[in-house]
Amino acid sequence: MLDRMHILICGGPDCKDKSIPIRDAFKANIKKHHLENEVSAVITGCFGLCALGPHILIYPGEILYSGVSEENIQEIFEEHVMKNNPVERLLYRGKFDRMKLKNRSELTFFAQQERIVLRNCGTINPLDINEYIGRDGYMALAKVLTEMTPEEVISEVKKSGLRGRGGGGFPTGLKWEFAKKSISDEKYVVCNADEGDPGAFMDRAVLEGDPHTVLEAMAICGYAIGSHTGYIYIRAEYPVAVERLEIAIGQAKKLGLLGKNIFESGFDFDIEIRLGAGAFVCGEETALMASIEGERGMPRKKPPFPAVKGLFGKPTNVNNVETFANIPPIFLKGADWFKSIGTEKSSGTKVFALGGKIANTGLLEVPMGTTLREVIFDIGGGIPNNKKFKAVQTGGPSGGCITEEMLDTPIDFDNLIALGSMMGSGGMIVMDEDTCMVDVARFYLEFTVDESCGKCTPCREGTKRMLDILNRICQGRGNLDDLNILERLARIIKNSSLCGLGQTAPNPVLSTLKYFKDEYIAHVTDKVCPAGVCSKLTKYVILDNCIGCTKCAKNCPVGAITGNVKEKHKINSKLCTKCGVCKSICPVEAISTKPEKWRAIYAKAN
Amino acid sequence: METKVDITNEKIDLLYAEMEKHKQKSGPLMPTLHSAQRIFGCIPIEIQKIISKELDISVARINGVVTFYGHFSVVPKGKNIISVCLGTACYVKGSGGILDTVSHELKISVGETTDDGLFTLEGTRCIGACGLAPVFMINGEVYGNASVQMVKDIIAKYKT
Ligand SMILES: Cc1cc2nc3c(=O)[nH]c(=O)nc-3n(C[C@H](O)[C@H](O)[C@H](O)COP(=O)(O)O)c2cc1C
Ligand code: SF4
Ligand code: SF4
Ligand code: SF4
Numbered sequence: 052m053l054d055r056m057h058i059l060i061c062g063g064p065d066c067k068d069k070s071i072p073i074r075d076a077f078k079a080n081i082k083k084h085h086l087e088n089e090v091s092a093v094i095t096g097c098f099g100l101c102a103l104g105p106h107i108l109i110y111p112g113e114i115l116y117s118g119v120s121e122e123n124i125q126e127i128f129e130e131h132v133m134k135n136n137p138v139e140r141l142l143y144r145g146k147f148d149r150m151k152l153k154n155r156s157e158l159t160f161f162a163q164q165e166r167i168v169l170r171n172c173g174t175i176n177p178l179d180i181n182e183y184i185g186r187d188g189y190m191a192l193a194k195v196l197t198e199m200t201p202e203e204v205i206s207e208v209k210k211s212g213l214r215g216r217g218g219g220g221f222p223t224g225l226k227w228e229f230a231k232k233s234i235s236d237e238k239y240v241v242c243n244a245d246e247g248d249p250g251a252f253m254d255r256a257v258l259e260g261d262p263h264t265v266l267e268a269m270a271i272c273g274y275a276i277g278s279h280t281g282y283i284y285i286r287a288e289y290p291v292a293v294e295r296l297e298i299a300i301g302q303a304k305k306l307g308l309l310g311k312n313i314f315e316s317g318f319d320f321d322i323e324i325r326l327g328a329g330a331f332v333c334g335e336e337t338a339l340m341a342s343i344e345g346e347r348g349m350p351r352k353k354p355p356f357p358a359v360k361g362l363f364g365k366p367t368n369v370n371n372v373e374t375f376a377n378i379p380p381i382f383l384k385g386a387d388w389f390k391s392i393g394t395e396k397s398s399g400t401k402v403f404a405l406g407g408k409i410a411n412t413g414l415l416e417v418p419m420g421t422t423l424r425e426v427i428f429d430i431g432g433g434i435p436n437n438k439k440f441k442a443v444q445t446g447g448p449s450g451g452c453i454t455e456e457m458l459d460t461p462i463d464f465d466n467l468i469a470l471g472s473m474m475g476s477g478g479m480i481v482m483d484e485d486t487c488m489v490d491v492a493r494f495y496l497e498f499t500v501d502e503s504c505g506k507c508t509p510c511r512e513g514t515k516r517m518l519d520i521l522n523r524i525c526q527g528r529g530n531l532d533d534l535n536i537l538e539r540l541a542r543i544i545k546n547s548s549l550c551g552l553g554q555t556a557p558n559p560v561l562s563t564l565k566y567f568k569d570e571y572i573a574h575v576t577d578k579v580c581p582a583g584v585c586s587k588l589t590k591y592v593i594l595d596n597c598i599g600c601t602k603c604a605k606n607c608p609v610g611a612i613t614g615n616v617k618e619k620h621k622i623n624s625k626l627c628t629k630c631g632v633c634k635s636i637c638p639v640e641a642i643s644t645k646p647e648k649w650r651a652i653y654a655k656a657n
Numbered sequence: 658m659e660t661k662v663d664i665t666n667e668k669i670d671l672l673y674a675e676m677e678k679h680k681q682k683s684g685p686l687m688p689t690l691h692s693a694q695r696i697f698g699c700i701p702i703e704i705q706k707i708i709s710k711e712l713d714i715s716v717a718r719i720n721g722v723v724t725f726y727g728h729f730s731v732v733p734k735g736k737n738i739i740s741v742c743l744g745t746a747c748y749v750k751g752s753g754g755i756l757d758t759v760s761h762e763l764k765i766s767v768g769e770t771t772d773d774g775l776f777t778l779e780g781t782r783c784i785g786a787c788g789l790a791p792v793f794m795i796n797g798e799v800y801g802n803a804s805v806q807m808v809k810d811i812i813a814k815y816k817t
């Protein structure tokens with residue numbers, strides 16, 4: 052079982068000395084009250100708010116205390132840990148404000164922190180069906196098959212307000228209803244496990260950590276829409292997930308939880324796994340179906356929608372892994388419970404894969420309506436190395452960048468679209484002052500150009516033209532007019548592409564153009580990259596604070612750095628490929644690419 | 658030098674056996690191509706012809722499918738496949754430098770195979786290990802928090 056409460060104590064450089072006595076004080080209290088099996092107190096990595104330390108973060112609730120000392124521990128333990136009554140006086144300010152805004156009644160507060168999708172991940176052994184069953188696994192399926200009609204199942208999903216987690220946010224119950232209404236001798240349930248967003252791994256975590264939840268949900272869906280066959284389309288790049296799914300399917304069949312006459316209900320359901328083959332566009336549902344059929348994975352025109360004419364020409368319901376993972380809890384705890392979590396129009400939670408320039412990279416599951424700031428700074432621990440936050444990218448190649456000013460926006464499907472980004476599948480990449488936003492836009496567009504299936508011209512040719520322009524800008528050969536051409540092309544591509552890939556491909560460019568126009572202008576008019584990333588517009592230099600540790604010289608892939616031990620090193624700009632390795636490993640940040648630094652040094656040299 | 662595809666009778670028999678299984682299912686082509694890629698390391702035209710006969714699908718269509726997907730290749734790859742993750746999380750954390758290092762060490766660029774047929778260099782998208790960024794793989798084994806020195810050491814290990 053998971054501990055009831057986790058107490059995390061910051062052990063970052065600034066808090067380190069104080070954190071050990073704090074932990075020991077907690078441990079002594081835990082022992083005194085015999086709570087060893089329920090409460091844990093551990094020292095963790097830096098929380099990233101070093102100026103206000105030391106910090107204590109208490110789960111559930113992610114309650115953050117700042118500037119605490121050993122003397123406060125007794126009070127925090129007695130009030131918060133024992134009585135669930137956070138000591139407001141000692142709370143971190145930002146957190147305090149948020150708590151005021153939210154309903155503080157104990158029940159909702161705890162309900163809001165529930166891990167729904169990831170409820171079993173890291174808790175059960177995914178290779179053993181009995182552990183899943185021990186946590187109410189397949190109970191939802193039993194309830195559905197023995198107590199509910201398909202109509203009731205669909206109405207429960209509709210009532211829960213669950214929306215598709217694959218990116219689009221389409222209401223799941225409604226989708227199931229469409230598929231149910233289609234009359235056919237055969238229908239299919241498809242689980243979309245193609246997870247193509249580069250920088251996202253939520254679905255993988257579910258498939259590897261809790262494969263049965265997806266199988267159970269697919270069977271429930273099959274019962275609801277009248278299908279007996281399910282397919283899981285999964286990326287070939289996830290061999291561990293594939294293996295665990297295969298084992299899970301085998302075990303479920305053995306126990307009669309898949310196959311013929313499940314729970315003596317007369318309902319049959321089987322699941323097959325199909326592997327993707329390295330094409331991002333196959334995450335798009337119609338392309339995915341074409342791929343299973345053995346065609347090139349090219350999107351098809353909608354309508355007809357899959358619910359009418361899908362896989363092998365039959366009505367098909369496609370849902371994302373995370374969407375499915377929400378289904379069993381909805382039936383175990385009820386649609387009303389689910390609806391009570393999150394926001395009015397986006398109920399439940401969302402799992403995010405937090406990555407990039409952030410202290411705590413990893414997976415997190417938060418209720419919809421949590422703000423980006425809370426995710427990035429409270430849970431994610433903020434930006435490492437005292438760097439400044441610049442932007443957060445959500446929605447992958449279909450999304451956009453969100454800036455500092457908008458961080459207090461509560462996360463839900465509609466708010467993110469209003470900001471010019473989107474929820475996407477849940478990749479969240481944090482960027483700091485060392486990230487060049489033009490380069491980021493170029494990176495995403497390169498991805499789209501690579502992955503465009505080539506079926507329609509605006510996407511195939513248009514994105515390529517946009518990439519040409521961005522490459523030119525990053526190489527210092529752009530002009531102001533290029534920015535207008537980019538915007539015009541973006542509009543055309545968005546409006547005239549066949550599938551979601553093309554329709555959203557320009558978003559990363561549009562959003563960076565909107566919020567970081569000054570960086571574009573610096574590239575085209577001043578011919579410098581302010582972040583010091585675009586290699587043609589940057590030089591690497593070693594500053595006077597070099598301590599001569601030789602690390603950079605040893606690691607330079609092309610041997611461009613020379614210097615004696617304990618003496619200032621030097622970079623030969625003729626050899627340097629500007630790979631950035633030296634900069635990332637220098638222990639004293641003596642290597643710079645910032646225009647103001649290298650310009651000064653080169654001016655002196657000439 | 659061109660690396661030769663190793664097409665032996667045993668391997669072909671293996672492919673037939675796999676196709677027998679896949680034929681029972683709807684949409685047998687993709688699973689068959691996965692088998693062929695695994696067995697031969699690539700799917701050259703000779704193999705496509707065998708599949709075409711057995712599944713009764715034209716070679717033209719099969720070739721179209723093979724060339725569409727990045728996972729399948731028509732020419733053989735090197736003995737060791739190095740893939741550097743170029744997903745967003747890794748890119749932001751400097752996987753470009755890792756790629757440059759491999760490229761510089763082996764004197765090949767992305768998509769190429771070394772003359773001795775020992776290494777193929779690939780860029781992949783997120784492999785779901787972003788927490789360890791930057792990440793690269795050799796023959797499917799993942800190396801996280803990659804540094805230039807690490808890449809150099811590992812390549813040296815595989816060279817012998
Ligand atoms: C280019 C493109 C890529 C997509 N990739 C994925 C993906 O990797 N996983 C996914 O679940 N949905 C993906 N989708 C969305 C699917 O088309 C589909 O809407 C989704 O699987 C439906 O499931 P949901 O309603 O549960 O979200 C993608 C869409 C597009 C246009
Ligand atoms: S928009 Fe792009 S990916 Fe989608 S069908 Fe057209 S060319 Fe293919
Ligand atoms: S940027 Fe790369 S190539 Fe240039 S000096 Fe640094 S390590 Fe060497
Ligand atoms: S790593 Fe930094 S401190 Fe060490 S020699 Fe290089 S520049 Fe100087």
Ligand code: FES
Binds near residue numbers: 249790
């Ligand atoms: S971006 Fe490299 S593993 Fe995810």
